[in-house]
Amino acid sequence: MSDAVLVLEDGRTFAGRTYGATGQTLGEIVFNTGMTGYQETLTDPSYHRQIVVMTAPHVGNTGVNDEDPESGRIWVAGYVVRDPARRSSSWRASRTLDEELVAQGVVGISDIDTRALTRHLRERGVMRAGIFSGDALAPTDELVQRVQGAPAMAGADLAGEVSTDEAYVVDALDADGGPLADPVATVAAIDLGIKAMTPQRMAERGIRVHVLPATATLDDVLAVEPDGVFFSNGPGDPAAATHEIELLRGVLDRKVPFFGICYGNQLLGRALGYGTYKLGYGHRGVNQPVMDRATGKVEITAHNHGFAVDAPLDGESVAPHDGGRYGRVVVSHVDLNDDVVEGLRALDLPAFSVQYHPEAAAGPHDAAYLFDRFVDLMNENKKGAA
Incomplete structure (x- = not known):
């Protein structure tokens, strides 16, 4: 019955x-x-x-x-x-x-x-x-x-409803899972709806992670003296996240290495001046095929997104924001089911992002290398500043 x-x-x-x-x-x-x-x-x-x-x-x-x-x-x-x-x-x-x-x-x-x-x-x-x-x-x-009569998802600014109220730290770990006295890098991670495994994956690579609320300012981010900045996954319409987009532009202006996933990918797209749009039914699950265009490798990936970045799929394009001040950008990853943009890489800035969840909770581990790529980006930036 x-x-x-x-x-x-x-x-x-x-x-x-x-x-x-x-x-x-x-x-x-x-x-x-x-x-x-x-x-x-x-x-x-x-x-x-x-x-x-x-x-x-x-x-x-x-x-x-x-x-x-x-x-x-x-x-x-x-x-x-x-x-x-x-x-x-x-x-x-x-x-x-x-x-x-x-x-x-x-x-x-x-x-x-x-x-x-x-x-x-x-x-x-x-x-x-x-x-x-x-x-x-x-x-x-x-x-x-x-x-x-229920509110629609389009136009919804929801990151503040799921973010942490107070900043906290996830300490770096050594190869045995114990505390690492001298972290390889310090990252400011903006919690837009972060999953617990994400800072854990960075900690496993020797990174000390300062998780900051979605309301964090650029001064808050710079106060932790980060080697890199991370934007997490999260809910809502990226077009409504005006505070987070302006924060990210401040990070890009200072050429601090940046890595974003899921919602963070959409916010990078908007910060660069590209549009975003709502997908018909989105990608959600742990079995989405994505190609890394740099290597030609196909990854099975975990997704949860209803919005996507509207950027040219082929070749380089100049980021539209403010007369192209952020330089050239390529679509680094693409979904093989429907050609949706699944990653961005800036060619003139130390910034990249993917639309999926490389922390693999739940999901396959094909994309775990992206955290290593973030470490490499931060190390390259340190060498360039030396």
Whole structure:
């Protein structure tokens, strides 16, 4: 017997069963093609205000543990699965996924045809949606009106809602995982929705990471005397992030080495003067093929983005901002499914970015070399300044 309903902005409905908390939730509905990594997905701040549909039919079989979260809470607005696991079967599990969703108040729905739902979103594009159960249930027309009254993702400035309130430090590590007394570099990482594994990956390479709030100023960044600046992943429309874009321009003006991922890639694009646009249904999952144009290597990568940079795919272009003061830029990486820009590299500045998640939480490790490339960029910049 159905006791929950998923309602899309265009009026289509899917009846199912309550999974997780009971009640009402609204957000932009997106689908994730990963076969695993649901705990990392749920705790990724990039999914703030989004209802996530898992295309993998069986979800929750490894339960939930206290080691794999990428932040201190679940960020998804709602959760949609087809067949939830009846029990956890991993020795690492400390509780079930259903129990975790209930404990954190995340409204979900199960036992619906997620294949049909995904096909619908691929044809119509992502849209607003709502999950309703318990006392939140009402006639369909009323539920559709509630969904259509929810805020859209376009124009949303959300990084400040998921960022840390206070700066903190992740210390460099030696080869044995112990503290490194003399870090190879110091990085100022702007938390736009950063995942815990990202500064960890830098620390493993001997970098001391100062994680700063999204509200950080250029003076805040320069105060830590960074060898490099990093912009993280995060939610929202990059066109609305005016503070972060101006901060990044200040970094570029001072020729401090820069590395950005996901949202940070989009912000680099906008800082350079390129546009951004909303994808029809985005890239979300751990199986996206991307080519590194410098090497010709194809990487299987982890993605979570609904916006992309609008830059010339072929050859060099001059960054449009302020009469081209940032010089030449190339598209360094491209998605092999749809030719979406997946990376930028400045030729006259020490700056590069990628649209995907090289920290691999969850996901493949094909792109881990990008953190090494960042270290190389900072070392080259030090030599040039000597």
